[in-house]
Amino acid sequence: MSKTIIDKLWDSHVVVNEENKPDLLYIDLHLIHEVTSPQAFAGLREKNRTVRRPDLCFATMDHNIPTIDRFNIKDETSRLQVETLEKNCEEFGIQLEGLNSEQQGIVHVIGPELGLTLPGKTIVCGDSHTSTHGAFGALAFGIGTSEVEHVLATQTLWQNKPKQMKVNIEGDLGFGVTAKDVILWFIAKFGTNVGTGSIIEFSGSTVRGFSMEERMTLCNMSIEAGAKASVIAPDETTFEYIQGKRYAPENQDFKQSCERWSKLASDPEAKFDQVIEIDASEIEPMVTWGTTPSMCLPVSGVIPVKDPLSTNEEEQALQNALTYMGFNGNERIEEISVQHVFIGSCTNSRLSDLIEASKVVEGSKVHPDVRAIVVPGSQAVKREAETLGLHQIFLDAGFEWRESGCSMCLGMNDDIVPEGERCASTSNRNFAGRQGKGARTHLVSPIMAAAAALKGKFTDVRSVLPVKELEVNRYAGV
Amino acid sequence: MPGFKSHSGSAAVLDRNHVDTDQIIPKQFLKKIDKAGYGEFLFYDWRYLSDGGENPAFDLNKKEAKGASILVAGKNFGCGSSREHAPWALKDYGFQVIIAESFADIFFNNCVKNGILPIRLSVNDIQQLRKDPSEKVIQNLTVNLEEQYVANQNGEVFRFDFDPYWKKMLLNGWDEISVTLHQEAKIKKYEDERIVN
Numbered sequence: 268m269s270k271t272i273i274d275k276l277w278d279s280h281v282v283v284n285e286e287n288k289p290d291l292l293y294i295d296l297h298l299i300h301e302v303t304s305p306q307a308f309a310g311l312r313e314k315n316r317t318v319r320r321p322d323l324c325f326a327t328m329d330h331n332i333p334t335i336d337r338f339n340i341k342d343e344t345s346r347l348q349v350e351t352l353e354k355n356c357e358e359f360g361i362q363l364e365g366l367n368s369e370q371q372g373i374v375h376v377i378g379p380e381l382g383l384t385l386p387g388k389t390i391v392c393g394d395s396h397t398s399t400h401g402a403f404g405a406l407a408f409g410i411g412t413s414e415v416e417h418v419l420a421t422q423t424l425w426q427n428k429p430k431q432m433k434v435n436i437e438g439d440l441g442f443g444v445t446a447k448d449v450i451l452w453f454i455a456k457f458g459t460n461v462g463t464g465s466i467i468e469f470s471g472s473t474v475r476g477f478s479m480e481e482r483m484t485l486c487n488m489s490i491e492a493g494a495k496a497s498v499i500a501p502d503e504t505t506f507e508y509i510q511g512k513r514y515a516p517e518n519q520d521f522k523q524s525c526e527r528w529s530k531l532a533s534d535p536e537a538k539f540d541q542v543i544e545i546d547a548s549e550i551e552p553m554v555t556w557g558t559t560p561s562m563c564l565p566v567s568g569v570i571p572v573k574d575p576l577s578t579n580e581e582e583q584a585l586q587n588a589l590t591y592m593g594f595n596g597n598e599r600i601e602e603i604s605v606q607h608v609f610i611g612s613c614t615n616s617r618l619s620d621l622i623e624a625s626k627v628v629e630g631s632k633v634h635p636d637v638r639a640i641v642v643p644g645s646q647a648v649k650r651e652a653e654t655l656g657l658h659q660i661f662l663d664a665g666f667e668w669r670e671s672g673c674s675m676c677l678g679m680n681d682d683i684v685p686e687g688e689r690c691a692s693t694s695n696r697n698f699a700g701r702q703g704k705g706a707r708t709h710l711v712s713p714i715m716a717a718a719a720a721l722k723g724k725f726t727d728v729r730s731v732l733p734v735k736e737l738e739v740n741r742y743a744g745v
Numbered sequence: 746m747p748g749f750k751s752h753s754g755s756a757a758v759l760d761r762n763h764v765d766t767d768q769i770i771p772k773q774f775l776k777k778i779d780k781a782g783y784g785e786f787l788f789y790d791w792r793y794l795s796d797g798g799e800n801p802a803f804d805l806n807k808k809e810a811k812g813a814s815i816l817v818a819g820k821n822f823g824c825g826s827s828r829e830h831a832p833w834a835l836k837d838y839g840f841q842v843i844i845a846e847s848f849a850d851i852f853f854n855n856c857v858k859n860g861i862l863p864i865r866l867s868v869n870d871i872q873q874l875r876k877d878p879s880e881k882v883i884q885n886l887t888v889n890l891e892e893q894y895v896a897n898q899n900g901e902v903f904r905f906d907f908d909p910y911w912k913k914m915l916l917n918g919w920d921e922i923s924v925t926l927h928q929e930a931k932i933k934k935y936e937d938e939r940i941v942n
């Protein structure tokens with residue numbers, strides 16, 4: 268029978284398959300960070316259990332880490348969380364890339380760059396953006412803390428097989444349009460629960476043409492479309508990226524792995540529960556204006572006013588979003604001024620993101636009313652960027668150049684947007700209060716964020732630079 | 746965990762869609778390393794004013810809503826971050842059942858694992874649960890997991906679907922890890938035979 272890539276990944280990890288039960292799936296890689304793991308380790312200790320396969324676990328700290336003086340965590344509870352992870356990893360024999368490590372970084376940035384994230388694997392993490400790793404043709408999804416404990420103890424999870432959705436994107440993206448715009452456009456068009464209960468396979472010529480880093484941006488935000496996970500079939504681009512990575516298979520093993528990975532692609536006749544076709548040429552640079560990622564418009568757009576025809580509840584939600592964001596409705600996106608710019612997060616903090624943004628910034632100055640920061644996704648990204656001199660470009664323009672971590676994506680450290688102020692952010696969630704109480708977040712691509720930093724308001728990045736300088740970068744990654 | 750068979754109580758209605766886990770429990774409360782004591786921070790930004798006092802306009806702060814043990818919400822409840830602090834906070838506050846049009850996947854699982862019963866009902870059924878659509882508190886709801894229904898005080902009965910496996914786990918209050926550890930032989934066999942990348 269024809270199988271999708273999702274079927275193949277699923278079926279090859281089933282440990283127990285019995286009627287009236289979810290399947291028991293084997294987990295190949297368990298990524299761990301400081302926020303969602305302490306209660307899981309405590310649970311193990313309470314019941315006198317051990318970690319079944321510490322060799323398949325890998326930990327880092329990212330959410331709480333200061334990005335200026337990284338060794339000086341002032342908040343006591345943050346420090347306790349970081350120390351607790353250190354203690355837990357030591358006690359249970361789990362490899363940890365802590366503050367001192369050259370490999371430290373956001374969990375979804377370092378998994379791929381270390382070659383831990385590989386096609387064909389099942390990957391979980393107590394973090395919803397685990398969907399990122401699907402870009403490699405892995406079955407990767409976020410879990411809660413009880414499930415973290417379950418995986419630690421058993422290296423498995425009980426899972427009902429989700430529905431399957433194919434999102435086929437064909438054609439060339441327009442000038443200045445990025446993978447971030449593709450996923451924002453998708454969510455704007457189909458809503459934040461189009462993927463609920465499903466795993467998405469992204470396919471089509473647009474996706475095939477994407478670098479691994481662009482694929483990661485796409486898969487990263489599939490959770491914002493409600494999907495449990497998303498996958499992209501591995502191909503030459505994938506293999507090229509993986510080759511030579513620290514923990515990737517080498518030599519003969521690598522060749523054999525590539526052969527096996529090539530077979531993961533969906534069979535031509537394979538059936539999906541739903542198929543969505545997208546024409547890439549329709550997509551424009553996008554900006555969110557509200558408090559869910561679906562409240563999003565092309566940069567040329569105008570913020571909606573309450574629609575008298577909509578049902579009460581929708582009207583109320585729209586009104587709530589407008590009020591929170593400080594809009595009356597009818598404002599043009601390009602009129603909105605910003606006070607903060609954040610280039611970072613597991614969505615857009617990889618080397619290619621920084622390269623693209625630096626091209627917009629080079630030789631210009633950040634608007635005097637704007638505080639702009641760049642937070643590389645990992646120490647490795649930071650080093651690579653510095654080797655290329657990107658930090659100097661950003662610093663010369665008036666950006667702050669920080670240490671790696673989650674930072675302003677969720678403001679668990681000191682990087683917070685003050686109440687009532689606006690931030691052009693390359694992160695993934697514009698929920699009320701996400702970047703700070705009363706903070707107003709606008710999600711954009713790295714080049715759109717860079718353009719906003721220079722102008723002090725949203726501006727169509729396509730008007731900032733001549734065409735040749737903005738050719739989409741196909742950099743294969745760190 | 747004690748088993749969950751049925752529950753009766755009053756329900757507070759939160760008339761909103763897409764309530765995300767950042768709203769249920771904001772990130773500044775995620776720094777603790779235990780599972781207890783999150784209830785006072787539930788819906789923090791909605792529940793309290795900037796001076797720390799209770800926001801009288803928030804539905805859960807209304808006098809009639811105090812003591813509610815069932816929460817009724819709209820579409821896509823619990824979307825966003827995977828933080829299990831969200832169900833910990835809901836449970837600590839006193840909610841044992843959440844009725845919504847739909848739930849985000851991870852949140853749904855997190856509820857079940859903490860002995861909170863998440864029930865999906867259609868928008869019409871949710872409307873009908875109330876005497877009138879503006880009612881913010883529904884008195885005397887009965888929720889029966891064994892028979893899979895919700896009944897209101899008029900005796901109207903609304904059936905819901907529930908996964909048979911999770912139903913059994915919740916009814917019995919079983920510890921899932923113990924159940925899985927009984928599969929040790931199969932897990933070992935899988936490990937021995939699997940191809941490692």
Ligand code: SF4
Pocket residue numbers: 329330373374375394396612613614672673676677694695
């Ligand atoms: S960067 Fe943001 S979304 Fe990504 S793991 Fe960190 S907090 Fe979560």
